[in-house]
Amino acid sequence: xxxxxxxxxxxxxxxxxxxxxxxxxxxxxxxxxxxxxxxxxxxxxxxxxxxxxxxxxxxxxxxxxxxxxxxxxxxxxxxxxxxxxxxxxxxxxxxxxxxxxxxxxxxxxxxxxxxxxxxxxxxxxxxxxxxxxxxxxxxxxxxxxxxxxxxxxxxxxxxxxxxxxxxxxxxxxxxxxxxxxxxxxxxxxxxxxxxxxxxxxxxxxxxxxxxxxxxxxxxxxxxxxxxxxxxxxxxxxxxxxxxxxxxxxxxxxxxxxxxxxxxxxxxxxxxxxxxxxxxxxxxxxxxxxxxxxxxxxxxxxxxxxxxxxxxxxxxxxxxxxxxxxxxxxxxxxxxxxxxxxxxxxxxxxxxxxxxxxxxxxxxxxxxxxxxxxxxxxxxxxxxxxxxxxxxxxx
Amino acid sequence: xxxxxxxxxxxxxxxxxxxxxxxxxxxxxxxxxxxxxxxxxxxxxxxxxxxxxxxxxxxxxxxxxxxxxxxxxxxxxxxxxxxxxxxxxxxxxxxxxxxxxxxxxxxxxxxxxxxxxxxxxxxxxxxxxxxxxxxxxxxxxxxxxxxxxxxxxxxxxxxxxxxxxxxxxxxxxxxxxxxxxxxxxxxxxxxxxxxxxxxxxxxxxxxxxxxxxxxxxxxxxxxxxxxxxxxxxxxxxxxxxxxx
Numbered sequence: 001x002x003x004x005x006x007x008x009x010x011x012x013x014x015x016x017x018x019x020x021x022x023x024x025x026x027x028x029x030x031x032x033x034x035x036x037x038x039x040x041x042x043x044x045x046x047x048x049x050x051x052x053x054x055x056x057x058x059x060x061x062x063x064x065x066x067x068x069x070x071x072x073x074x075x076x077x078x079x080x081x082x083x084x085x086x087x088x089x090x091x092x093x094x095x096x097x098x099x100x101x102x103x104x105x106x107x108x109x110x111x112x113x114x115x116x117x118x119x120x121x122x123x124x125x126x127x128x129x130x131x132x133x134x135x136x137x138x139x140x141x142x143x144x145x146x147x148x149x150x151x152x153x154x155x156x157x158x159x160x161x162x163x164x165x166x167x168x169x170x171x172x173x174x175x176x177x178x179x180x181x182x183x184x185x186x187x188x189x190x191x192x193x194x195x196x197x198x199x200x201x202x203x204x205x206x207x208x209x210x211x212x213x214x215x216x217x218x219x220x221x222x223x224x225x226x227x228x229x230x231x232x233x234x235x236x237x238x239x240x241x242x243x244x245x246x247x248x249x250x251x252x253x254x255x256x257x258x259x260x261x262x263x264x265x266x267x268x269x270x271x272x273x274x275x276x277x278x279x280x281x282x283x284x285x286x287x288x289x290x291x292x293x294x295x296x297x298x299x300x301x302x303x304x305x306x307x308x309x310x311x312x313x314x315x316x317x318x319x320x321x322x323x324x325x326x327x328x329x330x331x332x333x334x335x336x337x338x339x340x341x342x343x344x345x346x347x348x349x350x351x352x353x354x355x356x357x358x359x360x361x362x363x364x365x366x367x368x369x370x371x372x373x374x375x376x377x378x379x380x381x382x383x384x385x386x387x388x389x390x391x392x393x394x
Numbered sequence: 395x396x397x398x399x400x401x402x403x404x405x406x407x408x409x410x411x412x413x414x415x416x417x418x419x420x421x422x423x424x425x426x427x428x429x430x431x432x433x434x435x436x437x438x439x440x441x442x443x444x445x446x447x448x449x450x451x452x453x454x455x456x457x458x459x460x461x462x463x464x465x466x467x468x469x470x471x472x473x474x475x476x477x478x479x480x481x482x483x484x485x486x487x488x489x490x491x492x493x494x495x496x497x498x499x500x501x502x503x504x505x506x507x508x509x510x511x512x513x514x515x516x517x518x519x520x521x522x523x524x525x526x527x528x529x530x531x532x533x534x535x536x537x538x539x540x541x542x543x544x545x546x547x548x549x550x551x552x553x554x555x556x557x558x559x560x561x562x563x564x565x566x567x568x569x570x571x572x573x574x575x576x577x578x579x580x581x582x583x584x585x586x587x588x589x590x591x592x593x594x595x596x597x598x599x600x601x602x603x604x605x606x607x608x609x610x611x612x613x614x615x616x617x618x619x620x621x622x623x624x625x626x627x628x629x630x631x632x633x634x635x636x637x638x
Contacts, residue, residue: 083621218618219599278455
């Protein structure tokens with residue numbers, strides 16, 4: 001019974017959210033929800049589609065052709081060229097794109113390398129597909145960068161793919177072009193697929209123009225599946241809409257799984273995605289400006305807590321991933337490391353501030369917490385005020 | 395209130411943009427059809443740039459009753475904000491007196507319902523018209539594909555007879571489109587023999603290699619884009635390049 005699901009975990013982030021909701025006065029900096037509402041232009045695009053009675057029917061399985069065309073136009077701006085008829089699938093969020101891709105590319109027993117700490121649900125999707133997630137640690141001392149030799153060592157004859165998130169959740173790292181090219185070289189050498197989740201690609205601070213993607217290299221198109229979702233950049237987590245693109249030969253196979261899973265992405269959300277691409281650019285810029293300010297605020301407040309946390313300033317995303325220093329609240333685990341689960345629980349109990357324990361993102365995340373600074377400024381300030389009070393220097 | 399404002403705005407912008415076109419008389423290239431319009435418009439813009447010709451093109455989605463005149467007047471949209479519309483309304487008049495007017499306009503025409511084409515063609519008279527494709531897209535607003543087809547027949551009818559019409563011959567509806575006898579039509583296609591006919595398409599890692607037969611000559615091209623729609627874009631580009 002339940003052979004397929006017995007090794008799956010329910011999301012730790014959601015467990016924390018649930019626990020936090022039991023406290024009436026809690027402030028959650030846990031779940032990766034943006035602090036803004038979906039921009040008005042996007043909603044009006046949906047209203048128009050509803051008025052035109054365009055949303056009640058299924059779309060084609062890969063998505064509305066007008067949306068796929070818009071996506072291809074958007075990709076051209078990023079120096080990525082695809083056949084919008086055959087090389088794009090509009091999906092029900094990124095997690096569906098990830099699930100469909102892994103199911104199409106792998107056979108049970110295959111191994112998938114994932115740099116960690118990284119997004120918690122990757123492991124579950126890989127397990128659900130009957131594959132094994134092999135964690136390859138990122139180097140915190142080098143700003144959570146890849147170490148290619150560790151990948152080389154982790155590759156076995158069962159390895160099928162390398163799956164990474166760029167910019168990375170929870171560390172906020174943007175992988176360097178050099179590191180990504182190194183990863184691509186490795187994938188070519190060992191005949192592996194690359195799955196690149198770029199849901200945070202639009203979170204650009206520090207006047208960086210754009211984030212490099214391996215999808216810009218046409219020679220890699222038969223090896224790379226690139227995944228994007230509208231959830232984060234356009235504040236559309238509830239709409240569950242995203243897309244993937246790759247070479248037509250791969251997309252053809254993924255489409256079969258996508259069709260089995262959802263038939264098509266919700267059509268109403270596909271119109272919302274069209275609205276995002278047609279009218280959302282200004283809002284994304286505006287959000288980025290605000291997230292940049294919130295990041296700086298979070299860093300400043302963490303500086304005041306330097307006796308409790310060490311951190312690396314995130315380059316992207318709306319997360320910061322500080323390391324917990326030894327302190328009165330932090331219990332040590334059996335290996336003498338800080339038990340971040342215990343720390344998060346105690347903080348929640350004492351001051352009703354919810355954070356995610358770093359171990360949720362992989363073994364290398366132990367001793368850390370993930371803070372979502374993308375919430376409202378008021379909540380962020382309030383949460384840090386409580387932390388200040390809790391960790392007052394004696 | 396919103397509806398009244400929109401109607402006033404619509405005719406105000408129409409009046410001014412028509413006036414502007416009348417004063418400066420640029421050559422107008424329009425791109426219409428259900429798919430591929432922006433890719434084709436971008437290609438034409440690229441050709442005009444390489445030929446050092448001055449032009450103005452409509453930004454994405456500025457292709458309807460409000461968007462098109464805004465594009466002609468080179469103004470942004472105020473979207474749903476009265477406050478944002480106010481300065482735009484004032485600037486629109488000043489635009490009538492602008493100098494350094496471009497020689498070419500490249501304009502996408504968006505037709506989402508019956509009558510849209512008639513309205514847009516009451517603002518612009520195209521010298522060159524491209525109809526990229528005619529598909530089921532937006533069909534929910536039309537009674538049938540033949541009603542939709544009539545919109546494009548109107549475009550053919552209104553195109554300057556000294557100019558020409560570019561048509562996708564792979565599309566059955568467009569191949570049989572009623573066009574005025576005195577209007578030159580140039581066709582393109584992959585599946586059907588056309589004036590610009592792409593054959594033997596080979597996909598390579600960096601794009602596609604195609605053989606194009608035109609004017610009784612065959613030439614091989616390498617394009618750094620993928621898929622059939624991009625071959626159409628390329629063929630339209632070849633036609634425009636030779637005619638400008």
